Amino acid sequence: MPKKIYIVEDEKDIADIIRHYLKNAGYTMEEFDDGEKALRRIHVSVPDLLLLDLMLPGMDGLELCRLLRSEPATKKLPIIMLTAKGEETDKIVGLEMGADDYITKPFSPKELVARVKALFRRNQPDVEAAKNIQYGKLFLDVETHTVSINNKELTLTAKEFALLEYLLKRKGKLVSRDNILDAVWGMDYYGGNRTIDVHIRHLREKIPLLKTSLVTVKSFGYKLKDEK
Structure with missing residues (x-):
């Protein structure tokens, strides 16, 4: 079964590009343009990975990340944060809130797909080495x-x-x-x-x-x- 990724991004052009490249990589997706909609959907069905924009209308990405990390069902949900902000402090805040990775706009869609694959690899249990x-x-x-x-x-x-x-x-x-x-x-x-x-x-x-x-x-x- 293909991995399901939720894209939380209010800029439609960017969301469309992300969807195109992830679909070609074999993933399934659902898209949301604000944090509240995404949170309601996650409470119904938890995805395999979340691509989360930092600057969102209403509930921003940092607050959504913080809430997800505080809930048992989503405390280990892989999260990649997307943002136009490039300062180191913004990256640090995102990581401190629980994001697993951080990518700054504008970004290469191929790089984003590579990071998604890398995060899935990191979280894939090694059955032979498990102990x-x-x-x-x-x-x-x-x-x-x-x-x-x-x-x-x-x-x-x-x-x-x-x-x-x-x-x-x-x-x-x-x-x-x-x-x-x-x-x-x-x-x-x-x-x-x-x-x-x-x-x-x-x-x-x-x-x-x-x-x-x-x-x-x-x-x-x-x-x-x-x-x-």
């Missing part, structure tokens, strides 16, 4: 994409989960930001290393033990300490 990972009181189930501490499940975005899994599998090793970016976001990701730092901060906020066990190595990357 449980334990780190102290932290328990990560690769197959079900759940994380818990003391049997209490945590709420992580898809990218936060993938980043945590990557670090746990390399505990005790120094990993560079470039290697993290390639492994978690994909080699076809065009964003900067600042994206990693934002997600690392989120993980530390949600998982207190990482505040001391996940060490920042200045100008290089990160190292998750071995368990004591």
Whole structure:
């Protein structure tokens, strides 16, 4: 069954271009021109991925993203944010609200399709490699994409989960930001290393033990300490 993507974009010309390229890539789509309509539809049927414009009439993309991340049914919904704004602060705010990726208008439709495919790949469970990972009181189930501490499940975005899994599998090793970016976001990701730092901060906020066990190595990357 083809993946279903919701396009939330109030500029019809842009929505038409996106629909054309995604349809040719084999995806099915539904389109919405404001956040409220999209939210009502998502409450009925959750898509496989959301393309979300930042500047929308009524409820903007940031608010819709925040609401979706606060609801159990959509907390792990892959979200790519679209916007005409190019400042780094806008990208950071979008990521902090829970977006998995960010693309600035004007963009190449082919690049957008590549990012959609990359995000689906990142979120595709590897059945052969699936296993449980334990780190102290932290328990990560690769197959079900759940994380818990003391049997209490945590709420992580898809990218936060993938980043945590990557670090746990390399505990005790120094990993560079470039290697993290390639492994978690994909080699076809065009964003900067600042994206990693934002997600690392989120993980530390949600998982207190990482505040001391996940060490920042200045100008290089990160190292998750071995368990004591």
